[in-house]
Amino acid sequence: MRVAVLGAGAVGARIARQLLSGTSVTQIVLRDTDADRLAQVSKSLGDRVIIEHAPFNSKLDAEVIVVATPSGTQVPAVVEAIEQRRPVISTSDSLAEMVELLKLSEQAQKNNIPVVLGAGFAPGLTCVLASHGAAWFDKVQEIHISKVGTGGPSCALVHHRALSRISYDWRHDNWVRRPGGSGRSLCWFPEPIGPQDCYRAALVSPVLLHHAFPEVSWITARVSASLRDRLTAPLPMLSPPHSEGGLGAVRVEIHGQRGTSHEVSVLGVVERPAVAAATVAALATEYAIAGKLKIRGMAGLSELVEPIDFLHGLEKRGLNVQIFEGDYEKE
Amino acid sequence: MMRTIKGALESVLAAAVVAGAFRLLGIDRIKRQVGGWRRAKGSDLR
16 A cells, blocks of 8 residues: 655654554655655655655655645645545644635545544544543533644644634534633643643634534633743744654543533543654554545544544554543632 | 832732732642543553
8 A cells, every 4th residue: 555645744754654664554655845854754764665855746646645744735735635536634733724624525525535634633632532531421511622732843833823813612502712822721731741821722623523522512722831932922933943842742621421420531641742643643544544434524533533443553552541530620 | 210119019019918818828820630640541441
C-alpha cells in the first residue's frame, strides 16, 4: 500500500516514520515545499520513501493521503484527494480551516470516501477520549476539553492566533460566541503538568464533538495560556515560533447521568503534542488502509473509530490514557 | 507626587489585607483537587 504524506514537519515526518515501522505501508510519498527539510527527514526514513518538493507537477499516486501541512494550507490538498476518491486524513487544528473543510462534506459522502478531520492531539485524541468516556454514561450532558502545549511552529501559530479570535462553545442548542482569552478556568492535567489556567480560544473540538454528540447540551474547549500569550495574542508573533514545544497534555471532562446519579469522569493524556498527533494520525491512516473507519464521509475520530480498539492501538504505540479519581471543585 | 506614592502604597496594602483575609477564610483562587491520576487499566478500556 502506498501512502502520501503531505508535509514533513514535526508531525508529518513522524507520521511517515510510524507508518513505515508497521507492515501495512510499503511505500511513502513525502511531499514538502522545503527541499532542505525533506532531505534531512528522508535520511532517517530509508529507501521506502519517495520525496517530492515544490513545484509539484504530478498528481498524487497513493491509495491514502495524509495532509499534515501547516494549518491554513490544507484545503486544496483535501479537495484534490476527494476528487481522486482517496481516503484523506487531515491534521488541521484551525477553526477557520475546519469550517472550510466541512463545506466539502457532501462531496466526500457522494464520492463514498472517508475523510478524517482533526486527526491530532486536540482535536483527535480528545475526540476518541470523549467517545470512550461517553460510553460510561446513560446520558451525557456536558463535555469540556482542555489542552496544554503546542507541537511544531504551525501549531504554535494556531495557538497564538486562536487566543485573539472568537471562541465557539455549544450551549443549550446554540453556538455561544465569546472572545478568545476570556473565561479563565483552572484545569488539572495529569502529572507532571498539573494545574493550569485555561482560556477560551477559537478551537475546533466543540465543532467536531457537537457533530458527533448532537444531544449533548454543553460542549466547551479551552487552552492553557500565560499572561504574555493573552496580551500578545492580537499582535503578530513577536519571536519566531519554536521548532517544537515541550511536554503537553489534554484533558476531557464528561458530565452525565449514570443511573439516577449525576457523575463526572475525567480522562487525560500527557505527551509531546507533535508526537501524540503523529501517533493518532498514523493509527487513523492504518484504520483507513484496513477499511476500519466506520463511516464514509467527513467526520472527526469520535464518529469514525471504535474508541476502545483505537485506544488499545495507541497504548501499543506508547500513548497511555490516564483517569482522574477523586473529587475536585469546579471553578 | 508624595500623595500619589502614598495612594499607591495604600492600595497595595489594602489589596494584600483583603487577599490575606480571603486566604485565612480558606477562600483561595486555586481550587483544591482531592485525588489523583492513575493509568487506565484493562477494565477501563473495555
